[in-house]
Amino acid sequence: MTGIPSPAFPAGMRAALSLTFDVDAETGVLMVKPSGWNDAMAMTHQAFGPKVGVPRIMRILAEERVRGTFFVPGWTARRYPQLIASILEAGHEVGHHSDLHYPPPTMAPDEERRDFERALETLQAQGVDVVGHRAAWWQASWHTLDLLAEYRFQYDSSLMDDDRPYVLKVKGHRMAELPPHWSLDDWEQYGFLPDPNIGASIEPASKVFELWRSELDAQRKEGGLVVGTMHPFLSGRASRAEVVRQMIDHARACGDVWIAPLGEIATATLAHPDIPEREPDIPDLTLGPYLP
Numbered sequence: 001m002t003g004i005p006s007p008a009f010p011a012g013m014r015a016a017l018s019l020t021f022d023v024d025a026e027t028g029v030l031m032v033k034p035s036g037w038n039d040a041m042a043m044t045h046q047a048f049g050p051k052v053g054v055p056r057i058m059r060i061l062a063e064e065r066v067r068g069t070f071f072v073p074g075w076t077a078r079r080y081p082q083l084i085a086s087i088l089e090a091g092h093e094v095g096h097h098s099d100l101h102y103p104p105p106t107m108a109p110d111e112e113r114r115d116f117e118r119a120l121e122t123l124q125a126q127g128v129d130v131v132g133h134r135a136a137w138w139q140a141s142w143h144t145l146d147l148l149a150e151y152r153f154q155y156d157s158s159l160m161d162d163d164r165p166y167v168l169k170v171k172g173h174r175m176a177e178l179p180p181h182w183s184l185d186d187w188e189q190y191g192f193l194p195d196p197n198i199g200a201s202i203e204p205a206s207k208v209f210e211l212w213r214s215e216l217d218a219q220r221k222e223g224g225l226v227v228g229t230m231h232p233f234l235s236g237r238a239s240r241a242e243v244v245r246q247m248i249d250h251a252r253a254c255g256d257v258w259i260a261p262l263g264e265i266a267t268a269t270l271a272h273p274d275i276p277e278r279e280p281d282i283p284d285l286t287l288g289p290y291l292p
């Protein structure tokens with residue numbers, strides 16, 4: 001038995017593959033350890049992303065004629081003022097990814113609002129039509145969803161309670177949710193830095209391709225969505241960047257995989273009347289003795 005493909009997908013397509021790139025750069029270290037600013041190894045390790053990883057990945061996407069979705073923290077955009085222009089010029093999407101990359105659940109609502117609005121202003125000032133969002137560490141708070149509704153975002157890609165696109169309705173505003181998952185993130189596979197410890201993994205690219213390919217093949221049976229999440233400071237390394245090409249080549253060879261940036265999948269999701277619509281599913285604390 002196979003599942004029915006999401007009605008958001010074009011006719012004949014059994015699964016969708018989206019290639020997304022979170023250009024965290026130095027924020028990935030600075031938010032864990034601000035004094036890491038003085039560690040030239042750690043700073044250059046992260047700077048590899050915008051300096052080498054993004055151009056390399058964009059070259060592969062151009063060769064393969066595929067559009068990607070790049071989530072850029074406001075801080076990264078201010079540090080590398082040509083970065084967003086180069087991504088937009090190549091025809092890719094740019095989305096909101098916080099300002100300083102702090103996880104929203106660790107921030108008070110007014111702090112989160114300041115961070116969110118500063119990132120929005122930075123991206124807009126650099127010419128981005130900001131319609132897409134991914135929370136730092138994917139860790140949206142329930143308050144994040146309110147901000148997305150307030151600013152009329154078209155889609156989010158942070159929540160994990162499905163592996164198909166759905167419509168998230170917050171305070172009357174409809175947006176698409178395009179769920180990611182840790183198993184489809186490169187950080188768990190390649191994240192390594194002695195100090196601060198942002199991970200301790202250096203896995204072969206062949207293993208990562210196998211992990212993601214097997215999920216895509218399973219989703220061709222289930223009819224769902226594969227959101228590949230990569231960080232150019234990790235997946236921009238040569239053998240790892242080839243996984244981008246391998247995933248595209250595999251998806252194309254299947255003949256039934258819709259390769260699209262998140263914005264296109266969001267548009268199709270919002271336009272289709274049969275896509276399930278949900279409201280934020282906040283657990284009821286009165287069910288048990290948990291105290292916030």
Ligand SMILES: [Zn+2]
Pocket residue numbers: 022023024097101136137
């Ligand atoms: Zn990130």
